[in-house]
Amino acid sequence: MTDEIKVLLIDDDPDFTQPMAFWLKSKGYLVTEVHSGEEGIAKVKESVPDIIFLDLNMPVMDGIETLKRIRKINGNVPVIVISAYVEKANTRDVEDYKISGVFYKGEDFQKGLSLLEAALRTHRKLKK
Amino acid sequence: MLELWWILPAVAVASIVVALLVKVVISVPKARAGIDLQQPDLEGEPVIDEKKVDDRLQEVVFEEIGGFVDSNYKRKEMAKAVSNLVDRELDERIKLHTERLREEYENEISQKSLNEEIALKKYNKVLVEKKNTEAVIKSIADGLVVVDAEGKVIMMNPAAEKLLGSSKKEKSGKPINEGLKEEQMLTLAKKADEKGHREIELSSSQNETKKIIRSSSAVIENENGETVGMVSVLSDITKQKELDRLKANFITNVTHELRTPLIAIDKSIALLLTKDPGPLLPAQEQFLDIAKRNISRLSNLINDLLDISKLESGKIDLQLKEVSLSDLADEVIKSFETWAGTKSIIIRREFAKSLPKVQADPERIIQVFNNLVGNAIKFTPNQGRILVRLESSDSELTASIEDNGPGIPKEDIDKIFGKFYQSSLLHPTDTVGTGLGLPISKEIIDLHGGRIWVESELNQGTKFKFVLPLKK
Incomplete structure (x- = not known):
């Protein structure tokens, strides 16, 4: 099962990550859920995933700070930002740190899946 | 008895002469003819030289009776007698006349002093009223500033002094914004709303707090309708804000x-x-x-x-772009076609050819179209018709969304752009909206500098229209 794609889900709300993780798992991905920025960074240090879903709005360490630190560890891993609100101002701040897309929580999981697939495709092409 | 022989002719003559002279002399005060008979004394009152009058009277009578009397002596005596008679008569009449004049004069004087008294009373009353008005103006909690046509301050109450942080003495005769430092006046007179209210944001130098003042101004016109100044009522709405x-x-x-x-x-x-x-x-x-x-x-x-x-709260920044209104309308109509189809409603497009592009936030305009077309579908009965029309003039683009639904009752027309308004005509089985679509649309169109309104009558369908200004 070495072909399984590793997804890291960083969001403080388990009520959101559980169904999302379930959905991704049902699509054949290997999902790890963590519920804080610190845990997420620790996971990345441990082993870099294939793709990260990162919530912007988290207590203690917010998404932007988490992203900055992840980029110090790894500059290439594709990151899709998760946001509860369609607010462009929020994402502008993170665009400097190379993000592969924004997934709004209100949208269907299917949309998140398409974003994930597109990001992975682009990433693979760049790798080659 | 013999000595009275002359009486008859004399009386006849006298009456002629008296009539004649009375005519001449009595009119002395009025007629210029009598001016040589009077000389003004020091007080300016006319004085009649009686001797002169007597002599002349005698001369006149003497001449006049020449035809009747041949004896010079008799003529003389007669003249004397007649002139005495006339003289007495004259005196009497002058006396009467003077008396009348005096009366008139006194009446006039007393009338005048009466008028003066009334005027004085009125003046005092006005003075008291003025003081009362001033006291009222001084004690109202809202600031009051009156400026003349040149914008110079002519009146300012203590509340206004406090609000603007300057005294009447400083401001008197000067333009109202003079002396207000630029950093002090953060925003002067943001666009006045329909009721003429403006908001002025001031940061006071003393306590470094921001003050927001609402100013409601009205033009002062005189009786001829000329603008003579402006009165502004200032109220501190910092807390409210x-x-x-x-x-x-x-x-x-x-x-x-x-x-x-x-x-x-x-x-x-x-x-x-x-x-x-x-x-x-x-x-x-x-x-x-x-x-x-x-x-x-x-x-x-x-x-x-x-x-x-x-x-x-003004927290939305429009992402303005050059957009084609017809593309946006088209996109929205397409997205609604399935829903419209379930009610067999046909949405017709009537877009003018070569519509100019407009500066607008496409997402927000789509939101407006969504609300208006969505409402139209919601309220139009099955097999109804909806017409979306776009046209342009030199200065603006107009969009109208027309349906043949039940229309809006007259009493509701003013309310529909208010929050949480729900039409009483909504069928209970219809999808209930949030009641916020129209107020949101209005805010969006206002933010674009446009206008949105509705034309509707009961059972005559409804037409929503909005205009967006074209950049010049």
């Missing part, structure tokens, strides 16, 4: 907080409905569908609430 801000923040926070659990519910139900977690019985699926549909209604309401609170 602060409350508005707190309210907006509260709504924003609450809706944000509401959204998080809602998303979790929505996602969980959506997941169950994919049947990935396991198969569903038909009844389970049916109830989950109901739950999902209502969750999305709740989400829409929360999104709308968030939108209106942001729009109202």
